[in-house]
Amino acid sequence: MGTDAQLNKGVLEGCVLRLVKDAFLFSSEIVAAMRACGFADFSEGTLYPMLLRLEKDGCFIVARKPSGNSPPKKYYKLSERGLEKLEIFEEQWNDLTRNIANVFAEKESDHAEQGQ
Amino acid sequence: MLNKANRKLYRSLRGEYKKYARRLKDTLFDCCRGKDAVNDSLSDVFIMLAEAQSARRxxxxxxxxxxxxxRETALCFPARKMRRNTAVILCLCAALVLLGGSAVAIELSGDVWLSQPVPYYDAEQNTVYWQPVEHAQAYTISINGSEVGTTGETIFRLENAPEEFIVIQVTATAGGRYRESSGFVDYRPTAPETHSVDRSFSLWQLFLNGATATFSYPAGLCESIRIEIVPEVNAYVKIEGTVLGLYEGSLETSTEKLGQPLETNKYVLLRAETNYLLLLDPQPDHSDAEGIVRLADPLAIAEEGVPLPDGQTLFATEDPDREENIAMTADGFRFAYMEYVIDLGSPSELQWMDSFYPQHLGGDHGDHFWLVDNLTQERPLVLTDRLQEIDVSTERKSIEVPAGWSTYRFSIAKEQFGSDFKNWKYLMLYTNTNDALELRRPTAEKVEFHVSHGSLAACNFIFYPRVFETDPITFTISVFNPSESAARIAYEIMPEISLTQEALSQGTLTLQPGITYVENETAALIMARAEQEFSAHEYTFLRLDSYNLIAAQYFPFEQYAYFFNPYDEPIVLTLTAYVPGTG
Incomplete structure (x- = not known):
């Protein structure tokens, strides 16, 4: 797995945490929301190990709703711990994007000077 | 093992979905601790897969x-204590080795993940090396899941040279807010000792997921694969795949004492209370090792004339959705149907009958399992059709149907329709009673009608005579009588009555038991009344037991109607020209 995929993995986790911050969502709802936000390749195969890992980490409040003759469906919402993780992710993401923007701005100004 | 709810979900999956679900559950149960936690996670995944499959994604x-x-799902669970040379753990390790590289971690909490160590093993030096991991303060080295040492350096010499396949795990640790991270490398000595995947199944466990049990292991990761089968009852099976042989013997039996393999180029009999050992070819090179054990169809066994031992033998019907299924019976045998292979240690739940029908429940119910009980000594299963030919006309007749399954070929001569007949005709079939009160009571032992592609929930079988090339027209319908004693069914071509002005002037119409089509050839709106309750509608009744929902003592109609007399005796309808609003 390349670096890009690893970077993506951490970012996707942060996005999933954000989606379930205010409401209980079922897995297919999370997938649909991620795709609607532009993550076209995001699928259940990416999501369910992530949910399993985050749930074991205590990031969710899990509600189970009966579903006919099938096992109850699980709905996820952020717990206090999940909220802490999300806040740290948001802070680090903002730092990262700001730093990257600074780098690109600096390089563009270098090029502009050289052009002169 | 899957819990009941997960079994049901799992069975609903097909194709790639099922293949993935099988590999996931096998991996989790083989590698991970916590059966309940595994089942809990599997139910989430199975629900997700089932919904996606239903949505045809x-x-x-x-x-x-x-x-x-x-891989990522398995890593979420604590690992089982590694069984010697468990193939699936080897798959995970091999897959993780392929990952390589270091992991870039985005911090999601106060905790920070250390980068993953990438160990290398030098067999000549018997030493493990790895690149330093930033922020790591120590490294723990484990062999096959057991810790063998800790070091602050990036090199570790093993105490003894490995004599068998090993997985070396190097875990970087730092304490505090840093979370440990592990890297793996495996090593196979050039002359490995024999190690095996050993699994044991009863018939119930073997066919838990259907009439075909498939075992699949990646190439090159097993030295031997042994599947033990411990049948609770007899079973005829077919063995396919990369199989070295099927032997009488158990996991305790050494290879040298296994004797000659059984012939598996045809159906082979597994006798109850005899252990069998299926050896798969580990396939060191390219393809996966695969073994398939498929339950025989009783029709195929009957055709081949092979003998059935005394006692019970397990079967599954192949392709139950045949064009024409016929009920069958066999002297000295009895049959019991199972939607799933039940725990064969509790046979009291079974309903035994003297007949057999390949598509017992009708429709798409997946595999159909049957237990065939030979009540005498070992001999071939000789199946005979339980088929009766019956001529049908507009005259209502009845027959007695025995317990269990019977098939009837209803024969309808076209000449009875003349040259000028109405478009559609109905073959009507009635269960043991039309009694109005009886229909209001749910009864557990109602006779059922079945055709090859499903049950005949409606009591009628509509057909258009002109499209049939044959004369007489025939319909093959099977009847299931769930009670232990004979029941009675009635049959006829739905009577049709043309209500002329002359008939209307007589003022009455005798309605025979069952459904009658009445066409109003007068210009009047007609009101039909009776002293007893009856039913009527502009179209035929889909289910007779819905009679009680619309029963009344009157019914107005304009052009035509279908009348249902639910009693066993005729009733008399009083007919009058009806003016709406006049009561």
Whole structure:
């Protein structure tokens, strides 16, 4: 797995945490929301190990709703711990994007000077 | 093992979805601790897969990387104490080795993940090396899941040279807010000792997921694969795949004492209370090792004339959705149907009958399992059709149907319709009673009608005579009588009555038991009344037991109506020209 995929993995986790911050969502709802936000390749195969890992980490409040003759469906919402993780992710993401923007701005100004 | 709810979900999956679900569950149960936690997670995944399958989504759209999905899920659980040379753990390790590289971690909490160590093993030096991991303060080295040492350096010499396949795990640790991270490398000595995948199944466990049990192991990761089968009852099976042989013997039996393999180029009999050992070819090179054990169809066994031992033998019907299924019986045998292979240690739940029908429940119910009980000594299963030819006309007749399954070929001569007949005709079939009160009571032992592609929930079989090339027209319908004693059914071509002005002027119409089509050829709106309750509608009744929902003592109609007399005796309708609003 390349670096890009690893970077993506951490970012996707942060996005999933954000989606379930205010409401209980079922897995297919999370997938649909991620795709609607532009993550076209995001699928259940990416999501369910992530949910399993985050749930074991205590990031969710899990509600189970009966579903006919099938096992109850699980709905996820952020717990206090999940909220802490999300806040740290948001802070680090903002730092990262700001730093990257600074780098690109600096390089563009270098090029502009050289052009002169 | 899967719990009951997960079994049901799992059985609903097909194709790539099922294949993925099988690999995931096998991996989790083989590698991970906590059966209940595994089942809990599997139910989430199975629900997700079932919903995606129902929505007809392409599998690749749902699970883009099956190996990664299985691997990452398994890593979420505590590992089982590694059994000697368990193949699936080897798969995980091999997959993780392929990952390589270091992991870039985005911090999601106060905790920070250390980068993953990438160990290398030098067999000549018997030493493990790895690149330093930033922020790591120590490294723990484990062999096959057991810790062998800790070091602050990036090199570790093993105490003894490995004589068998090993997985070396190097875990970087730092304490505090840093979370440990592990890297793996495996090593196979050039002359490995024999190690095996050993699994044991009863028939119930073997066919838990259907009439075909498939075992699949990646190439090159096993030295031997042994599947033990311990049948609770007899079973005829077919063995396919990369199989070295099927032997009488158990996991305790050494290879040298296994004797000659059984012939598996045809159906082979597994006798109750005899252990069998299926050896798969480990396939060191390219393809996966695969073994398939398929339950025989009783029709195929009957055709081949092979003998059935005394006692019970397990079967599954192949392709039950045949064009024409016929009920069958056999002297000295009895049959019991199972939707799933039940725990064969509790046979009291079974309903035994003297007949057999390949599509017992009708419709798409997947595999159909049957227990065939030979009540005498070992001999071939000789099946005979339980088929009766019956001529049908507009005259209502009845017959007695025995307990269990019977098939009737209803024969309808076209000449009875003349040259000028109405478009559609109905073959009507009535269960043991039309009694109005009886229909209002749910009864557990109602006779059922079945055709090859499903049950005949309606009591009628509509047909258009002109499209049939044959004369007489025939319909093959099977009847299931669930009670232990004979029941009675009635049959006829639905009577049709043309209500002329002359008939209306007589003022009455005798309605025979069952459904009658009445066409109003007068210009009047007609009101039909009776002293007893009856039913009527502009179209035929789909279910007779819905009679009580619309029963009344009157019914107005204009052009035509279908009348239902639910009693066993005729009733008399009083007919009058009806003016709406006049009561």
């Amino acid at each position: 392409a599998f690749a759209d749902v699970i883009s990387d099956p190996h990664a999905g299985i």
